[in-house]
Amino acid sequence: MTTRMFGESVARVEDDRFLRGTGRYVDDLGAGALQAAVLRSPHAHARIVDIDVSAVLDVDGVHAVFTYDDLQGPMAEPLPLLIPHPALTHGRTQYALAKDEVNHVGEAIAFVVADDRYLAEDAVDKIVVTYEFLPPVVGLAAARAAERLVHDDVPGNVAARLQQHVGDAPSAIAAAPHRLSLDLDIERSASTPMEGRGVLARWDTDSARMQVWTSTQTSTGVRAAVAAKLGLDLGQVDVITPDVGGGFGVKIVHPWPEELLVPLAARVLGEPVKFIEDRREHFISAAHERAQVQHVEVGFDDDGRLLGLDVEFWHDNGAYTPYGLIVPIITSTQLLGPYKPHNYRVTFESLYTNTVIVTPYRGAGRPQGVYAMERTMDAIAAYLGKDRAEVRAANFIQPDEFPYDHHLTFQDGRPLIYDSGDYPQLLDKITALIGWDGFEAERAEAAARGRRLGIGLACYVEGTGVGPYEGAHVHVETSGKVKVAIGLTTQGQGHQTAFAQIVADELGVPFESVEVVTGDTRRMPYAVGTFASRAAVMSGSAVQLAARKTKEKALRIAAEALEASVDDLEIVEGSVRVKGAPDSSIALGTVAVLSNPLRYAFDEASGAATQFSVGDPGKPPVADGEEPGLEAREFYSPERSTFAAGMHAVVVDIDPDTAEIEIVRYAVVHDCGNLINPMIVQGQIHGGVAQGVGGALYERMEYDEFGQLLNASFMDFLMPYVTEVPDGIEIDHLETPSPLNKLGIKGAGEAGVIPSAALFASAVEDAERLTPSGLAITAMPISPSQLFELRAQHRKDPS
Amino acid sequence: MTEELHEVHLVVNGVPHDVAVPARRLLSDALRHDLGLTGTHVGCEHGVCGSCTVLLDGAPVRSCLLFAVTASGSAVTTVEGLTDADGSLGPVQQAFKDCHGLQCGFCTPGFLTTITAGLRDNPCPTHDEAREMIAGNLCRCTGYQNIVSAVERAAELIAGTGESV
Numbered sequence: 001m002t003t004r005m006f007g008e009s010v011a012r013v014e015d016d017r018f019l020r021g022t023g024r025y026v027d028d029l030g031a032g033a034l035q036a037a038v039l040r041s042p043h044a045h046a047r048i049v050d051i052d053v054s055a056v057l058d059v060d061g062v063h064a065v066f067t068y069d070d071l072q073g074p075m076a077e078p079l080p081l082l083i084p085h086p087a088l089t090h091g092r093t094q095y096a097l098a099k100d101e102v103n104h105v106g107e108a109i110a111f112v113v114a115d116d117r118y119l120a121e122d123a124v125d126k127i128v129v130t131y132e133f134l135p136p137v138v139g140l141a142a143a144r145a146a147e148r149l150v151h152d153d154v155p156g157n158v159a160a161r162l163q164q165h166v167g168d169a170p171s172a173i174a175a176a177p178h179r180l181s182l183d184l185d186i187e188r189s190a191s192t193p194m195e196g197r198g199v200l201a202r203w204d205t206d207s208a209r210m211q212v213w214t215s216t217q218t219s220t221g222v223r224a225a226v227a228a229k230l231g232l233d234l235g236q237v238d239v240i241t242p243d244v245g246g247g248f249g250v251k252i253v254h255p256w257p258e259e260l261l262v263p264l265a266a267r268v269l270g271e272p273v274k275f276i277e278d279r280r281e282h283f284i285s286a287a288h289e290r291a292q293v294q295h296v297e298v299g300f301d302d303d304g305r306l307l308g309l310d311v312e313f314w315h316d317n318g319a320y321t322p323y324g325l326i327v328p329i330i331t332s333t334q335l336l337g338p339y340k341p342h343n344y345r346v347t348f349e350s351l352y353t354n355t356v357i358v359t360p361y362r363g364a365g366r367p368q369g370v371y372a373m374e375r376t377m378d379a380i381a382a383y384l385g386k387d388r389a390e391v392r393a394a395n396f397i398q399p400d401e402f403p404y405d406h407h408l409t410f411q412d413g414r415p416l417i418y419d420s421g422d423y424p425q426l427l428d429k430i431t432a433l434i435g436w437d438g439f440e441a442e443r444a445e446a447a448a449r450g451r452r453l454g455i456g457l458a459c460y461v462e463g464t465g466v467g468p469y470e471g472a473h474v475h476v477e478t479s480g481k482v483k484v485a486i487g488l489t490t491q492g493q494g495h496q497t498a499f500a501q502i503v504a505d506e507l508g509v510p511f512e513s514v515e516v517v518t519g520d521t522r523r524m525p526y527a528v529g530t531f532a533s534r535a536a537v538m539s540g541s542a543v544q545l546a547a548r549k550t551k552e553k554a555l556r557i558a559a560e561a562l563e564a565s566v567d568d569l570e571i572v573e574g575s576v577r578v579k580g581a582p583d584s585s586i587a588l589g590t591v592a593v594l595s596n597p598l599r600y601a602f603d604e605a606s607g608a609a610t611q612f613s614v615g616d617p618g619k620p621p622v623a624d625g626e627e628p629g630l631e632a633r634e635f636y637s638p639e640r641s642t643f644a645a646g647m648h649a650v651v652v653d654i655d656p657d658t659a660e661i662e663i664v665r666y667a668v669v670h671d672c673g674n675l676i677n678p679m680i681v682q683g684q685i686h687g688g689v690a691q692g693v694g695g696a697l698y699e700r701m702e703y704d705e706f707g708q709l710l711n712a713s714f715m716d717f718l719m720p721y722v723t724e725v726p727d728g729i730e731i732d733h734l735e736t737p738s739p740l741n742k743l744g745i746k747g748a749g750e751a752g753v754i755p756s757a758a759l760f761a762s763a764v765e766d767a768e769r770l771t772p773s774g775l776a777i778t779a780m781p782i783s784p785s786q787l788f789e790l791r792a793q794h795r796k797d798p799s
Numbered sequence: 800m801t802e803e804l805h806e807v808h809l810v811v812n813g814v815p816h817d818v819a820v821p822a823r824r825l826l827s828d829a830l831r832h833d834l835g836l837t838g839t840h841v842g843c844e845h846g847v848c849g850s851c852t853v854l855l856d857g858a859p860v861r862s863c864l865l866f867a868v869t870a871s872g873s874a875v876t877t878v879e880g881l882t883d884a885d886g887s888l889g890p891v892q893q894a895f896k897d898c899h900g901l902q903c904g905f906c907t908p909g910f911l912t913t914i915t916a917g918l919r920d921n922p923c924p925t926h927d928e929a930r931e932m933i934a935g936n937l938c939r940c941t942g943y944q945n946i947v948s949a950v951e952r953a954a955e956l957i958a959g960t961g962e963s964v
Contacts, residue, residue, distance in 0.1 A: 011896060018904025019892040021838015021878035025905065028837035060801055116832075118823060194842045194850060194905040194939050245840070245905025246939050279843040492903025492940050679899050683941060687902065690942030714847035714937065722943040723934050727926075729944060752942075 005501035005511055006743070009679035012497040023243040026198040026215045026276070033200060033272035034063055036262060037120035039110035039127050040285055041102035044136035044354040044707020045150070048100055048129060051110060055126040061115040062123045063269055066261060068099045074229045075264060079255065082221075083324030087162040090154040091321045092352070096229075096257040101134075103150055103319035104355050105707055106284030108257045113265045113273055136354040136707040140293045140316050143351035150319060150352035159321050160350040164332060166407040167343030169297075172308025176299025180379050184294040185779040186368050186757055188316070188701035189694070191289075191361045192719060193491070195245020196282040199259050200274040201266040210237045210263055215244050217252040217489055218529030219519040225255035226263050234525075241519030247491035248691070249360040250287045252531045253323060283712035288701055289327060289361035291316040292368045296376050304380045304391035308343040311335060311372060315350045318357040325350055327358060327365040329411045330463075335369030336406060336416075337461050338423040338645060339377075339395040344408075354707045360531060362691060366754045370460045371780065374758035378765065379776075388457055388762070389431055396423040411532075412466045414640040420736045421461070421645050426669050429732050430457065433667040434649035442651075452654045453664065454767025458755035461645045464672070464747025465537025465740075469637035471526050472542040474503060474550045476630040478605040480574050480589030482507060482514045484546075486539040487527020489519030493749060494680040495535060499543045501676055502743070506547035507554075508571030509588065516543075526635070533644070533747025536676060541636035541741045549632035554591045557630070561586055561594055561612035586612065592630040597621035642738040644746040646670040648689075648755045650726075652763045659787040661697060661764060666726035671734040673746035681748045682731055688752015690725045695753065696760035696781050698724060757781070807871040811836065812880030820867050827851045829867035830877060838878040838908050842937065849936035852909035853877050859916045878908035881915060890956035891915050891949070900949035902940035910936050914950055918957055924950065 017023045053065045068076070078093045098109045110127050114120035135148045137157060142148070146156045173179055199214040210232060216222050216239075223239040226232070244251065258275045266273040277285070294313040300306050315328040332346040377395075381388040397404045399422045406416040431437065439455045446453045473485040484503055490496065500514035507514075517523050519530075528538075551571060558576035559566045562584055570579050577585035593609035601607060615621055622628055651664040668685055675681050698718035702710040711717045718724075737744025761777040764787065768775045775794045779786075804819040811834060818833045825844075830836045830853070839862060842850035846864040853862045854876035881889040888896065891914050901907045910933060917932035918924070924932060929950040930943075938946065 012899070014904065015896045015901060016888070018901055018907050019878075019888055019895055019911065020882060021836070021908050023838075023904050025837075025840070027831070027841075031832070031835060118821070192939060194848065194903070194937065195840070244903060245842075246903045248939070279845065492901075494902070683899050683902055683945060686942030686944045687940045688942070691939070713845055714843045715845060719937055719939065721934050721937060722930050722947065725943055727930065727947075729942070 005504045006676055007674070008501065008677065010497055010501055010511065010677055012494045013500065014494060014496050025195055025243045025245055026200055026213050029213055029242060030200040030272050030274050033274040034113050034115065034269065035117040035120050036111060036113050036258070036265065036273055036275040037117060037124045038108050038258065038281070039124045040281065041098065041105055041107045041109055043102060043131055043133060044105050044138065045134040046102050046131040047134060048098060048102065048109065049132050050130040052128040053110065055128070056112065056123045059123050059126065061119040062112060064113045064265055065123065066097060066111040066265065067109065068095060068097045071096060073231060075260065079257070079322060080225065081324065082322055083326055085160065085325045088160040088321060088325055090159050091324070092151050092154065093322045094320050096260050105709060106281070106356060108285065111261045111265070113269065117276070138353055138355060138703050138705055138707045140291065140314050140351060143316065143353050144314055150354055154352060157352045158349050159317055159352055160325050162325065162329070163345065163347040164408050165345035169308040169310040169343040169345035172343035173297055173299035173310060176307040177301055178383065179299050180383055182296040182375055182379055183778060184296065184372055184375055186290055186292050186371055187781060188288045188291040189361065189699040190287065190701065191248035191250035193246025193248055193250065196277040196279065197251065197256055197258065197286060198276040199262045200272065201263040202272040203267040203270060205270055208236060210267065212237065212239045212263055213242050214239065214259055215251060216241055216254055217247045217491065217531055218254055219489055219521050220487055220525065220527045221254045221529055222259055223521045226260065229255065229260050230263055230267065239521045241489040244489065244491040247530065248362040249364060249531065252529055253287055253359045279714060280712050283717065284356060284709055287357050287359040288318065289358050290368060290695065291358065292331065294372045296372055298376050298380065300380050302384070303394045304384050304386055305394045306339060306341045309341040311346045313348045313372070315348055316353050316358060317350045318353060318355050320357050321350070322357065323359040326411050327360055330365030331369040333408055333410050333416050334366045334461065334463060335373050337370060337373050338397055338421070338459050339373065340397055355703055362688065362750045363753045364532065364750065366460060366462060366750070367695065367757050370458060370755050371758045371761065374458045374755070375761060378762050389427060389436060392459055393424060393427055399424070410463055410641060412641060417640060418461065418643040419738050419740050421643060421671060422734060422736050423645060426645060426647050426671060426734055429734065430647040430649050430667060430669040433669060433730050433732055434651065434665065436649065446653070450656065452656050452767050454652050454654065454763045454765070455649065456759045456763025456766060457647065457649045458759035458762060459647045460754045461643050462533065462747070462751055462754060463641040464533035464644050465638065466532045466534055466641045467638055468528060469635050470528060470538035470542045471524055471633060471635040472539060472546040473524055473633045474546040474631060476550060476554070476588050476592045478589050478592045478603055480513060480587055482509055484514060484516045484543060485520065485523035486516065486518050486543060487524035488530045488535055488539050491530065493535060493684065494677065495539070498536060498676045498680060499540060502540055502543050503547045506544055507551050509574040513574060533749040536745050537642060537741060537747050538636055540676060540743055540745060542634055544743060545634035545636055546632045549634055550630060553595065553632060554588060554630055557591050557594050557614055558586050560614045595630040596628040636741070638740050642673070642740045642746045644672040644748065644751060646751050648759050650759055650763050652767055654764065654767045659784040659791065661784060663726045665730065667730040669732045669734065670751055671736055672748040672751065673738045674735055674744040675733065676745065684748050685731055685752040686729055688750065689729055690720050692753040692756025693725055694720045696756040697783070698781065700781055805868050807867050809870060810874045812876060822866065822868055824867045825863055826865040826867045826870050827862035830862060830875070836877050836879055840905050840908055842906060847937070848906065849913060850906045850909040852912045852936070854912055854916055857916065859913050876912065878911050881911055891918070891953040894949040894953035894956055898945045898949040898952050900941065900945045906936060906938045910938070910946060914953060918954055922957060923954055926951070
């Protein structure tokens, strides 16, 4: 019997090439291609009076320079607003190259193509732009004050205002026995993959075909954008996503200006052209996330049970809104976590600032929502003098209440209905794992040594596996090898391994014979993309359906060849055989030969097939309803998202003098339904936790009042090294299968990062309980110097 | 004006190469684009992330901070040179595979070269020394947990005490 692969920590098939240095990332392709560099605005807000490129034109090695005036047709129009929403009344997007005005430092103004990147950068330096300066709007306070506008035609800097409610929160709060209000702040961070953006394009004049390789989270999206903007038929454009050095959300944005300008230049010049951004460019011209200011009003009873919750927040969307309102909508809905607010109202404004655009970064609005809710839970517990875990437990949706309908609309436009979960059990597991109950003794013991310990807890629910669909194509070659193609792209999640596990099980073939290709529109032209922790759920399910359909076809053909009933057949180790009579068998490769009534024989499998006879001589060789080939294509399209959940806990040790925050231990309990490959899921959690630590304690985008990003380098933007992350992460899983897909899986990719800001705020606040009323942590991330200042402030004014 | 070129002699993974490059060409670019050894990756171009780490006469260096001309006459080991003579994965590479020490793989070559040099200098690191050994390299995917395990596993493999998996 073949060993079941689903659920096993199978070593990754991707690793070998990465370890040998033979992975193929976009900058490893296109040897000898011309290279591009971009002139980017040095100013946050300015009108472009003149661009003088004359000094560039005669430079040796320069092939072309483009400014807005060189763009025509759809290329001269603003970039697409990818996800419109009725509430996004003032959506604005940039041009591929700035027209008349720039709205953030880093906005693309001119595009130079040269023999190599060195020469292209030389040429960029020779372009002279005359600017008329405009006052910049930096930060949410300035955006809300609206004394200056980012876009002249957007009053109040308000891109969108959206309200959702269930019940009557204001009345419920007014009538509640206890009330609290909180003002909270969370700053910008960013995906910051180790590989930045990059794109290579080759225009084949002979076949009038455009091939684009790009470091993206959506091949199909880029393909449609390139076709539309360059006036090509979709069938003329191939987009291939090679190995990608991390995404974390930022690479779902498309088309980046360079994803259009590179193909345009390749077509104009008739030569391959490549653009590889450098690190500074990634900081100032890709995307950021997180920044919000929040106001919470809450009413609750003596047990800390929520009676009404009224949240208003202001979301900094940067200079443009290409990705619509996805991030603030997720904040506004996922804020609810595992809790029942009974009466809930949420209102947000999405505001323009003269800074880099804000689009999803791992977690995509959830970290902010969880921060608002968990800070509220902690505040209620502090107010009532209750245990923080107890207050949370009092508000949980109970296991017998699923499916649980929040009566709100989620980011995918579908009802916010949780499919399954068991939050009380998660809480039991996390408190046991971190040692919640015995912590006071530990704290006292540490205090005796002059150390200041704190413990934190944070809970979240994550909508994963959003639609609309993903597809898979499974093809059994006559060699017996199984070639699988999915449309969404991969950035290190081990999709080639996990999906091969599913196919091996479903089809009954050895894992080693399955090869998975991702993100190549030549192989699977219909796909959405890799975001919202959706790949395992969506593509995993599609792969399973396609493998099952392929198996059904194999069994039909084999039944005829073996003169047996389909019900009596099984596929084991790549051979179809009669159950109980393993000698009566036929290799899948041979079935593949029989599936294709071809006149010519090429290989051994074709020879082997001659002993079998299939098909009715009285009917056409390809029967009605059949197609040649042992292959199948299937799509998975769920009714709605599936909701994963988890809880994190941390113990911190804070220096009483320097306020340095050290992590003593970190625990995660996670429920993403059935696990395809526990090793990969655990790796995703490790990585998420590290990013979360960065976001909570170190990373922030430091803009000055002029809109200059002061820390646009790895020297100054403090991403965690190993020295900043916990030494060991305790992980426990709960598996409540999703009823929405046959594999019972939920997404896992983003989970690790979601509760971090809330978690560390909780732990730091707990450690800093200087007085009974306590020092409140209301702004994250928090650095030692900020905590030091807070302490000083608190000593002066303990209220 | 065409840039002046300089002859550079490098022995990369035991293979001698002569290339003519401008004075400002980075060693990382020379390796990747002139010699076609694209296993060395460039993550920041300012020497912080460590992705581009190669061994220069045995010592780990950031190839994005060196000009190719300054490395002339040196022996360079890149990730492509870490496999065993028979083509199988070297011990550090194998340890990364055993421990799931990589995800997207972009930073991995810099870790592999760094650890190769680190274990040569300190073949039996303590847990804290294993962490210290990788403390100059950035990874955005793994959270480092399994990379630390991989350092410890590689030490076992090199010492011949590692059980095969």
